[in-house]
Amino acid sequence: MTYEFANFYGNKELISSLERALKHGKTSHAYIITGASGLGKSRLALTFAKALLCENSSESGLICGSCSPCKVTESGNHPDIIFVQSDKQIGVDLIREITKDINVLPYGSRKIIIIDRADTMTVQAQNALLKTLEEPPKYAVILALADNINFLPTVLSRCVALNLRPLTPSQMKAYGADDLYTGHAMGNIGYLKKLLEDEIFTGLKDFVPDFLIKINTRTLDDIFESYKILEEHRDYIEEILDFMTVFLRDCTIAKENLSSFVFQKSKLNEINLYIKNTTTKALLKRLDIIDFTKTALGQNANFQLTMELMLLKLRSV
Numbered sequence: 001m002t003y004e005f006a007n008f009y010g011n012k013e014l015i016s017s018l019e020r021a022l023k024h025g026k027t028s029h030a031y032i033i034t035g036a037s038g039l040g041k042s043r044l045a046l047t048f049a050k051a052l053l054c055e056n057s058s059e060s061g062l063i064c065g066s067c068s069p070c071k072v073t074e075s076g077n078h079p080d081i082i083f084v085q086s087d088k089q090i091g092v093d094l095i096r097e098i099t100k101d102i103n104v105l106p107y108g109s110r111k112i113i114i115i116d117r118a119d120t121m122t123v124q125a126q127n128a129l130l131k132t133l134e135e136p137p138k139y140a141v142i143l144a145l146a147d148n149i150n151f152l153p154t155v156l157s158r159c160v161a162l163n164l165r166p167l168t169p170s171q172m173k174a175y176g177a178d179d180l181y182t183g184h185a186m187g188n189i190g191y192l193k194k195l196l197e198d199e200i201f202t203g204l205k206d207f208v209p210d211f212l213i214k215i216n217t218r219t220l221d222d223i224f225e226s227y228k229i230l231e232e233h234r235d236y237i238e239e240i241l242d243f244m245t246v247f248l249r250d251c252t253i254a255k256e257n258l259s260s261f262v263f264q265k266s267k268l269n270e271i272n273l274y275i276k277n278t279t280t281k282a283l284l285k286r287l288d289i290i291d292f293t294k295t296a297l298g299q300n301a302n303f304q305l306t307m308e309l310m311l312l313k314l315r316s317v
């Protein structure tokens with residue numbers, strides 16, 4: 001992966017402000033980069049770190065890509081970039097270790113500390129970090145990555161907040177994916193990349209319409225056999241339910257003679273077959289059933305009972 005601001009999708013205003021700060025030497029000693037998983041927090045942090053270490057970025061605000069620090073950063077081995085990760089909640093002991101690293105002089109002009117999942121820091125850990133934020137070494141820059149702004153007001157007041165926002169539909173389409181994928185990813189470029197690269201996910205878009213059509217023609221005994229199919233795809237049940245939502249949404253629109261607004265235009269044959277002997281009211285009820293199922297699973301309901309109940313309800317509407 002090449003870390004360049006020009007390769008960063010979306011959030012152009014945020015990127016432009018960082019480039020201006022670099023060009024005019026107005027960068028801060030601490031940033032909190034927030035946004036949902038998949039929006040590019042780590043990529044932005046490493047791109048910014050590369051720019052801070054670049055020997056030529058101060059003149060143009062751009063990353064040259066050819067100086068020694070740039071090349072070492074691309075290799076993932078720059079000694080002045082410290083990436084802090086923890087599978088557990090970040091406690092005070094880990095922050096104290098970070099503080100020690102910060103106070104060791106860098107090999108070059110800067111030292112960048114990137115703290116992943118920084119919003120999991122305990123209150124004690126945040127207070128320990130606050131001491132460094134109040135009196136940071138001139139060469140140090142702290143980049144805290146977080147899904148949420150879950151920080152003490154005193155910490156927030158000493159950091160520049162960079163909030164990554166989901167991409168717009170037009171920006172997602174510019175990435176080269178069709179409406180089905182961009183609609184499913186909901187502005188999350190990282191998730192979109194995952195979907196495009198996942199062969200199993202790609203197969204689900206064909207599996208779901210066929211599965212829903214067969215439910216309507218099966219006996220009660222067959223319904224319980226259908227559960228076994230969902231059990232086999234349990235790891236992808238969230239995606240399956242989302243695809244069911246998209247398919248039923250398209251069916252509802254097609255039933256109202258608005259096929260030009262259908263996401264899955266390649267599935268119009270299946271859509272027309274599914275809506276042939278049903279009503280708009282029934283389709284809307286099925287959408288409610290899927291929504292209820294998602295909520296139940298989110299509340300840790302029994303998987304088998306929830307799936308069987310969903311199948312029975314879908315067949316009975």
